[in-house]
Amino acid sequence: MTLQSDAGSRPLGVWSLKLDLLQSPAAVRYGLAFLYVCLASWLRWILVLDNAPFLLYMPGMFVIGFLLGQGPGFAATLLSAIASDYIAFERKGLSFWAPSQIVTSILFILICGGLVLVCDALRTALLARRSDLLSMSTSNASLMESQAALEESEAFLRSTLESSPDCIKVLDLDAKVMFMNGPGRKAMDVVDFGKIEGCPWPDFWHDEYNEAAGVAISQARAGITSRFQGQCLTVAGVAKWWDVVVAPIRGSDGQTQKLLSISRDITEQKHAEAQQRLLNHELAHRMKNTLAMVQAIANQTLRRSGSIAEARNAFEARLIALGKAQDLLIATHWESAELHDILRNALAPHGIDTGRFSIEGPDIRLSSRCSLALSLALHELATNAAKYGALSVQTGRVLMNWTLYDDAGLTRMRFEWKEHGGPAVQAPSSTGFGSVMIERSLVGYFKGTADIQYPPDGARFVLTAPVTRSQTDFSSGEAEVLAAGERVLPTKVDIA
Amino acid sequence: MTIPDASIRPSILVVEDEILIRLELVDLVEEAGFLVYEAGNADEALRQLRDHHDIHVLITDIDMPGSMDGLTLSHHVRDCWPPVRIIVASSHVKVTARELPDHGVFIDKPYDTPRVRSLLSQIAGEIQRA
Numbered sequence: 001m002t003l004q005s006d007a008g009s010r011p012l013g014v015w016s017l018k019l020d021l022l023q024s025p026a027a028v029r030y031g032l033a034f035l036y037v038c039l040a041s042w043l044r045w046i047l048v049l050d051n052a053p054f055l056l057y058m059p060g061m062f063v064i065g066f067l068l069g070q071g072p073g074f075a076a077t078l079l080s081a082i083a084s085d086y087i088a089f090e091r092k093g094l095s096f097w098a099p100s101q102i103v104t105s106i107l108f109i110l111i112c113g114g115l116v117l118v119c120d121a122l123r124t125a126l127l128a129r130r131s132d133l134l135s136m137s138t139s140n141a142s143l144m145e146s147q148a149a150l151e152e153s154e155a156f157l158r159s160t161l162e163s164s165p166d167c168i169k170v171l172d173l174d175a176k177v178m179f180m181n182g183p184g185r186k187a188m189d190v191v192d193f194g195k196i197e198g199c200p201w202p203d204f205w206h207d208e209y210n211e212a213a214g215v216a217i218s219q220a221r222a223g224i225t226s227r228f229q230g231q232c233l234t235v236a237g238v239a240k241w242w243d244v245v246v247a248p249i250r251g252s253d254g255q256t257q258k259l260l261s262i263s264r265d266i267t268e269q270k271h272a273e274a275q276q277r278l279l280n281h282e283l284a285h286r287m288k289n290t291l292a293m294v295q296a297i298a299n300q301t302l303r304r305s306g307s308i309a310e311a312r313n314a315f316e317a318r319l320i321a322l323g324k325a326q327d328l329l330i331a332t333h334w335e336s337a338e339l340h341d342i343l344r345n346a347l348a349p350h351g352i353d354t355g356r357f358s359i360e361g362p363d364i365r366l367s368s369r370c371s372l373a374l375s376l377a378l379h380e381l382a383t384n385a386a387k388y389g390a391l392s393v394q395t396g397r398v399l400m401n402w403t404l405y406d407d408a409g410l411t412r413m414r415f416e417w418k419e420h421g422g423p424a425v426q427a428p429s430s431t432g433f434g435s436v437m438i439e440r441s442l443v444g445y446f447k448g449t450a451d452i453q454y455p456p457d458g459a460r461f462v463l464t465a466p467v468t469r470s471q472t473d474f475s476s477g478e479a480e481v482l483a484a485g486e487r488v489l490p491t492k493v494d495i496a
Numbered sequence: 497m498t499i500p501d502a503s504i505r506p507s508i509l510v511v512e513d514e515i516l517i518r519l520e521l522v523d524l525v526e527e528a529g530f531l532v533y534e535a536g537n538a539d540e541a542l543r544q545l546r547d548h549h550d551i552h553v554l555i556t557d558i559d560m561p562g563s564m565d566g567l568t569l570s571h572h573v574r575d576c577w578p579p580v581r582i583i584v585a586s587s588h589v590k591v592t593a594r595e596l597p598d599h600g601v602f603i604d605k606p607y608d609t610p611r612v613r614s615l616l617s618q619i620a621g622e623i624q625r626a
Contacts, residue, residue, distance in 0.1 A: 281588070285559065288587030288605060289514065295606040296520035303523060373515065436519060444515035444536065 026071070033072035034079065036060045041083040045091070054084055054108045061112045065119030073116030080112065081105045164262075167242070170249065171259040175201045175217045178258070187265050189236035196235070201261060205232050216246035220259045223248050229266065241270040286334065290326070294319065297376075297433075304433045314433065318379065321346065325375030329368050337371040339364045343400060346375040350382040350391065361402035364413060364467065373437075373445035380434035381417055381461060389459050390422030396458075397421045404467065412448075413467045419458035427454040506623040507531040507548070508616075511541045511556035511566060517605075521555070524609065528616035537562035538569040545577060552579075552623050557605070558586035571597045581619055 040056040047056075057080035065073040085105055088094040094101055161168055167184030169177055176198050180190065190196060202213040209230030219226040225247040233239055242263040248256040297318050305311035328337045328345045343359055344352055351357075366374065382391065382398075390396030402415040419425075428435065435452075438461065442450045448465030508530040512518035515536075522532050533548055535541035537560050545551055554573050558566035567589075570582045574597035582597055587605035596602060603612060 285588040292517050292587050292606045293514065296514075296516040299520050299609070300516070300523070369514075376516075437516075441515045441519060444518070 029068040029072045030075060033064050033068055033076040036064060037076050037079045037083055040080065041087060044084065044087050054080065054104075054112075057084065057108075058112065058115075061115045062119055065116035066123050069123075070116060070120045073120065074113060077109055077112040077116060081109050084108070165265075167263040167265070169201065169261045169263075171201050171217075171261060173221060173256070173259065175259065177201050184263070187234070187240070189234040189238065191235075205230055213244070213246075216244065216261075217259065220246045220248045221256060223250075223256055240265055240267045242266060282334075290322075293372075294322070297322065300433050300436065304431055304436065317383065318376065318433075320349070321376055321379035322372065324348070325372045328375075329371060334368050336365040336367055339366060339402065342366065342371050342374055343378065346378040347382055350386060356391065356397050358397065358399045358401075360400070361415075362404060364402070364404075370445050370465075373442055377438045377442050378417075380437050381459075384428060384434055385419055385422070385459065388423070388428070389425055390419035393422055395421045411467050411469050413463075413465050415463040415465075417459070417461040419460070422458055424456040425454045425459055504624055505529065505531050506552045506620045507533065507550050508553040508555060509533045509535060509541060509544050509548075509551045511535045511538070511554065511560070511569065513537055513557065513560045517557075521607070524607075524612060525555070525616060528613060529620050530616065536560075538564040538566070538572075541569055542572070545573065545580075551577075553581045553583065553619055555583040555585065558584060558589050558591070567591065567595065570600055574598060574600070581623075583615070 037057070037060075040060060044056050057076075061073060061077060061080075064076050085094075085096055085101060088101065089096055096102075161181040162183065164181065165183050165187075166181075167187045168181040169184060170179040172178055177196055177200075178198075180188070180193060180196070184190075185193060202210055202217060205213040209228075209232060212228040212230055216226045216228055225245065227243070227245045229241065229243050231239055231241050243266045244261060244263045247260045247262075249258040249260050251257040298315055301315040301318060302311050305314060324345055325342070328341055329335075331337075339361065340359060340363070343357075347357060385391040385396070385398060390398055397420055399418045399420070400416065402413055404411055404413055406412075430439075438452055439450050442448075442463055446463060446465035448463060450461070450463050452459065452461045454460075506529065508525050510518060510521050510525060510532055511534075512521060513536050518534060518536070522534060525532055530553070531550075533544045533551060535544050538556075539562050541554070541556065545554075554570065556566040556569055560566055560569075564572065566584055566586070570584050573580050574582060582600040583603060584591060584596060584600055585603045585605050585607070591602045593602075601615065603615070
């Protein structure tokens with residue numbers, strides 16, 4: 001029998017017969033039986049069927065027995081016998097007590113009583129059967145409902161597991177891997193899950209993280225959810241950082257049956273954190289280093305100045321020069337600066353735009369330290385020129401040019417500062433900070449040579465230094481070049 | 497500071513890659529009566545130590561380019577030139593006594609000039625008495 005899903009709510013086929021009259025009050029049932037006997041008697045009175053005195057009563061007994069039950073059936077049988085005999089007496093003059101009449105009546109009572117019993121039994125059986133079927137269809141429907149709910153819940157769970165970007169694993173109580181979701185397999189470079197299925201999960205972790213994984217497993221077994229961060233290699237050997245939660249999976253009895261491990265890939269976050277730490281560290285280092293440099297400049301200025309007033313002015317100007325040089329380096333994350341930019345930047349306070357400076361040379365990048373040192377040296381050169389040299393008179397000029405040349409297979413740079421048009425000059429004090437900066441300090445930073453001369457026609461300063469080339473095209477003169485100085489990271493720059 | 501006798505003038509090796517800071521440090525140790533040798537990195541420092549057997553004191557910055565940093569250099573010097581007194585300086589690394597070689601002294605940068613001066617003159621006195 002095929003049952004529809006809504007079978008429980010709608011009586012089916014033959015079972016839809018109203019067999020519920022039995023549930024009606026007794027008075028109703030007996031009344032209906034009495035009514036039927038009256039109706040049949042009235043018909044018999046009119047029709048006077050001699051050959052079949054009980055014919056009109058018999059069919060009703062089926063119906064009464066079937067629908068109204070035993071009691072009304074028997075009552076109707078007795079009533080019918082009496083009514084039939086009475087009608088026979090009234091209409092045909094037959095005696096109640098004629099033997100044939102008595103026998104016929106008894107036979108009628110027995111047959112109809114039997115019919116009532118059979119019909120009642122049939123009805124009882126039918127009712128029982130219907131109730132069975134109804135309960136069966138109800139239980140079938142609820143079974144199907146729960147099956148559908150289970151399927152839906154499974155589909156939901158599966159789609160949840162597959163939608164999560166996290167690596168979700170189900171482990172047995174021995175921490176062996178039983179399941180891993182798709183994104184997890186991808187993140188862990190798992191091509192064939194069969195190869196890792198059943199492997200102990202803590203074995204994926206090494207060193208202190210193996211220990212952490214073991215602790216998390218013990219806690220999950222004890223019903224406690226725990227969390228740790230660790231590094232672990234994927235199947236392909238790629239090191240990744242994970243934020244891991246390990247939790248118990250409880251059965252309906254509340255006992256831990258399996259373990260759940262959810263790992264989130266935090267490799268990028270860890271790299272960003274490391275990068276941030278590095279940057280902070282670098283910044284702190286630069287700040288402290290700048291302070292140490294400022295301290296050196298201050299002490300050197302004080303040590304090498306004639307008076308406090310002179311020292312104060314000179315120190316302030318040097319501090320400003322250092323600050324400007326740093327501005328230039330900030331643009332390149334403290335890596336390097338281009339020589340033209342360094343010159344323009346350092347000489348801006350000395351009138352670079354007045355047409356008194358001439359600058360000529362190829363594009364060269366200097367390391368941050370060389371940039372700072374040259375900026376400070378240029379400040380000293382320009383200050384001296386403004387006080388005593390070419391920049392002290394309107395007609396004076398400063399020519400700067402630099403070239404690259406080959407020296408025994410190594411590339412070197414030759415930078416020249418040449419003053420002319422100024423008054424006849426004399427060599428300044430060789431112990432002043434300017435001289436120290438120009439001669440001793442530059443030599444150290446550039447690992448080269450520095451020479452300053454004071455011929456009568458104008459001061460002349462020459463710096464030579466080895467440079468490293470990042471391109472082999474020597475002839476173009478536009479190669480990106482990094483001058484001497486350690487800690488130089490090659491910076492790719494577009495050369496106009 | 498007076499220098500009692502040139503023959504026992506204490507000598508110091510200043511290892512610092514930042515030239516300006518080195519210049520200032522050189523002036524400071526010269527004022528304290530030391531004969532000064534200079535180096536810009538650990539390799540240059542080792543060369544100076546091999547060339548000049550009279551170096552009594554090493555003062556080195558930690559953060560330096562080259563084959564080893566100042567702290568490694570200080571341990572190397574402690575092993576190979578045990579009598580050399582060692583001063584380690586850094587602007588950003590805080591060094592604990594355990595990380596320093598035996599009898600090593602750590603000083604912060606920027607320098608606490610009066611403290612460095614008194615430390616140097618104390619060392620100079622000890623060398624001259626020895």
